[in-house]
Amino acid sequence: MGRSPCCEKAHTNKGAWTKEEDQRLIAYIKAHGEGCWRSLPKAAGLLRCGKSCRLRWMNYLRPDLKRGNFTDDDDELIIKLHALLGNKWSLIAGQLPGRTDNEIKNYWNTHIKRKLLSRGIDPQTHRPLSGGSAAAASGLTTSSTAGFPSPSPAPRPARPVIAIPPNVMFARPTPSEDGHSSSGGSTDAPRCPDLNLDLDLSVGPPCSPPKTPAAAASTPTSQQQQQQKRATICLCYHLGVRGGEACSCKTALPAGFRFLRPLEEGRYI
DNA sequence: AAGAAAGTCAACCGCAGGGAG
C-alpha cells in the first residue's frame, strides 16, 4: 500500500526527551487535550513525531501515572492477568490504574519472568517447567492455582475487574484472528487448567487523564467526543463483547461474573 | 578504584485495526 511515514524523519528529534520538550508537551495537552497526535508536534512546537509525543505522554507525563515499585499484590495480579490474557500488555495495564503497558511489559520481562522461573513456572505457558526442580529447590509449591501461591489470607485490595456475565460466550477465535498471539508455548493442554484467578475485582472508573477545563466547559468537538468515547471504553470492548449483554457500559453489573478466556483456540476458562 | 557484567527502562519500529472519505 505504501504507507506514508508518520512524520518527517529528517526534521525530528529522537532519543531522550529534554525537560523543555516535556514542558511543551504538557502545556499543549493541558491547553488542548489529547488527540490528533499527528498534528500535535507541529502545533506544540516540538520537533518530534506524533507517535513519540503520544508515547512520552502515555508512558511518562500523564498526571495519573503511579510511579514507584510494584507491590506483591500487583505482581500476583499481573501474573494472573498474563495467564489469562497473554502478552496483552495494554489490557493488563487497564487493570492496574496508573500503570502503563510499557511499564508492565518491562516489569514482566525484568522481574516477573525471573520470579516465575524461580518458582519453576514457565512464564509463557504458566505451567510447571518440565522437571520442576527449580520449584522444589526454591521450596515453593506449584500445586495450587497452576503454580501460583495461595492468595494471602488478607483480603486483596479492590481492583478493577474483567467482568463477564455467565451467559456470555466469546466467539471462538480463528487461527487468523489469533494467529499473531504471542502467548507461545504448547497448546496441547489448557495453559492454566486449574487456574483460580480469584479476581474479586470490580470495574473502576476509566483512568484517563482529566480533560482540560476549557474542553470540559465548551461544546465538545468531534475530536473531544472521540476522546470521551475512548475514555469510556470498557474491557468488554477489548475482549470483543462490547455492546452485548456483557457490557457493563450499558447495564449494571450482574452478580456471578466469571472469566472466559478467548485467547486459546477452542479453549475457554 | 576501575573495569566488566548484568539489570533496568525509556524510546523506537513496524504492523494491524478501525474509521472516514
Place this chain on the structure above:
DNA sequence: CCTCCCTGCGGTTGACTTTCT
C-alpha cells in the same frame, strides 16, 4: 466496497545505572 490515514499495540533496542569481580 475500497483506499488511505491515524492511532494504538507489542516486540525490540540501546543508553544508562547498579552490582560484581
